[in-house]
Amino acid sequence: MIITVQGAPLYVYTGGRAFDAAKPTMLFIHGVLNDHSVWGLQSRYFAHHGWNVLVPDLPGHNRSAGAPPDSVEAAAQSVIALLDTMQIERIVLIGHSFGSLIALEAASRLLDRVDRLALLGTAYPMRVSETLLEASVKAPEEAIRLVTRFSYSGIAAPPSALGPGTWLPGLGRALMRRVLASNPDHNPFHAGFLACDRYQGADHAIAQVHCPILFILGDADQMTPPKGAKALIDQARSARVLRLPVGHQLMSEAPDQVLEGLCLFVK
């Protein structure tokens, strides 16, 4: 569905089900140069198992208009604005990579409105190399190649987003190209990387979060290696950690394990 948030049309995937105010709600947040479809399997499952799911394309990404958020704080505010527009009081927040920082920042502002917080492929600080930052502007195809190279742990994935027969590195690369092409006026690639690199609020944010936090980390993650999440885990009031033997794209490389981890967490 398309709804107007902060004055601009925002696309929100709802898992094939209409929003029902009587059900609890989960909100999934994607990472840099991705869109809602990276959460396809997990969000569709919850949508058919008693939950509302809201999976936006972040502003300036694919179906959502406007400029891409230039900071984690701005992105978090757009998520909060979405919840306020839809008059949703309580929420489970789930974010991946850049989306995990957005979820954390939003949780620190929403306080008791957040029942659970799940952070996948996260790290803090989430530094982005100068090479990648520069390439995301001057040579985005090369930057996409590098991100693809470092985002997957193997070349023999289980059945995933498109079902059996999916070639995940190709799928990820095609999605990044599509999202980049979707916004000729702004560069969501560079904006996302810059937001990750400059974010300095996680120490403060995690101190504000009182709800249980689940960290799902990939042992073979080269984008956000698990050691990068240690400081956040140590600071969290109530942290659980699920380690999976895959790379950065956990939702597609280990779709069932991620789903099962989330199911247990929100049960």
Next chain:
Amino acid sequence: MESLVGFDTLALHAGASPDSATGARAVPLYLSTSFVFESSDHAAALFNLERAGHVYSRISNPTNAVLEQRIAALEGGIGAIATASGQAALHLAVTTLMGAGGHIVASTALYGGSHNLLDYTLRRFGIETSFVAPHDHAAWREAVRPNTRLFFGETVGNPGLDVLDISAISAIAHDAGVPLLVDSTMTTPWLIKPFELGADLIVHSATKFLSGHGTVVGGLLVDGGSFDWERSGKFGELTEAYPGFHGMVFSEENTVGAFLLRARREGLRDFGACMSPHTAWLILQGIETLPLRMARHVSNSQVIVDFLATHPMVERVGHPSQPDHRSHELAQRLLPRGTSSVFSFDLRGTREQGKAFVENLQIFSHLANVGDCRSLVIHPASTTHFRMDDAALHAAGIGPGSIRLSIGLEDPDDLVQDLKRALKAAQRAGASGVPAGASS
């Protein structure tokens, strides 16, 4: 990960890892119609695309899935679907994108079976095709109608080896808001990567070079994930709610994978032209040596082309390596490794001499196939393309005396000797007026 791994490694490993249950290193052959559900909830989730996994082997199978990942990896696509034959793959592509009232613009230089499907059979179901010369860019553009939904051509047209200028034709297709589907059977991803040049979808008859041993019939349909179905606005099949699958909007479910979702969930489910897992396993065996075989196919072909080009009984060799071939320059640019080992040549003399030539070959096998590890020969005008009239044959670059060769992996000297012997027999048949075999 992807760019850390080269083509030859992908040909051996993409989609497969040692079997977690048994440690088997080779890809296991899963000859199982169905797969046990963990629970009722698991079953429902699989059916409703909330989880990914195998349900029934018409829709997916673990052995087939390895093949599908492997060809997608080699082509640089997002995924693939294995089908019962190359024809089934073409049919699946067309019927996923259009129904009655749809229109295709296709190259004239096609495999005879593809031509039949488009020009006769699909027309019976309300899908029309306009045929245009592959090199005539203006004709492609002028053939577009409001109901056009697809451009289709072969990377290297069968059997005249007209090279498709994929970059130019895909640009015309995209201007018209439709995808370009290419048949890369003759070239395989070892010779050309159509997605890198602008193609959107690829079909293979895996029967040919991919399996490579003349033992199976199978097809593959690969999606590059590049075509924006929503932006085009012409493909309600992919962008609007589909009552046949719980009102699913495929382009919302997966931004770049809508085509494959519908092709599998509707096309395989309802038309049912799936690949046997045993076939998939055999094609995987073939793909493991694809780089080695293609290199030999190409080098052997060049030896044969060079031999035939200077033989007095040969009027013309239709191979893009020849400077007088219409696609010579384009082939140099798009296919630097070579243009396939299937080509035709025109024999001087009568139809009877052509018959004598074919019948006196000993190593070349006279049969209807190409891309075998063994060398093959056929007379297209009387076999693969016999339903085409003279004008259509001419448009496809086929003469009444054309002989098509598929060069295999034998010692090239032996192939030359075999051709020499048969050409001599053809020469004698011309002199005596009787078939050479009858006088010896």
